[in-house]
Structure formats: structure tokens, C-alpha cells
Amino acid sequence: MATGWVILIAVIALLAGAALGFFIARKYMMSYLEKNPPINEQMLRTLMMQMGQKPSQKKINQMMRAMNAHTKK
Structure with missing residues (x-):
């Protein structure tokens, strides 16, 4: 039963990290393009x-x- 909780927490942490990483990368690129326009x-x-x-x-x-x-x- 404990293995199930560990896997569930790992999946949730992975999804949260991916979502957080996406928004951080998006904000970085928006500020970069604002400072260095094409x-x-x-x-x-x-x-x-x-x-x-x-x-x-x-x-x-x-x-x-x-x-x-x-x-x-």
C-alpha cells in the first residue's frame, strides 16, 4: 500500500513540476522578447x-x- 502512495506522490510532483516549469519558461521568454525584439x-x-x-x-x-x-x- 505504501508503494501506491509513493507512486501517486511522484506523479503529482512530476505534473506540478512540469506545469510550473512551463509557466516559468513562458514568463522568461516573454521578458526576453520584450527586451530583445525580433x-x-x-x-x-x-x-x-x-x-x-x-x-x-x-x-x-x-x-x-x-x-x-x-x-x-
């Missing part, structure tokens, strides 16, 4: 201007497609 068109335009290039919308769209294709791999 690159967007405006950031890409600013970066190109800082490098001395005159960004055209066609070039920005091309670079965004390339970056999105690279992140999906």
Missing part, C-alpha cells in the same frame, strides 16, 4: 542607413524574406 523592417532600414546604404523598399523586402526563410529552417 528585427522588423524599420530596424533593418535603420541598420542599412547606418552602413551607408540607401535602402529601397524592394531591397528591404528581399532581406526580410531571406531572414524569414533562414529562421524557418
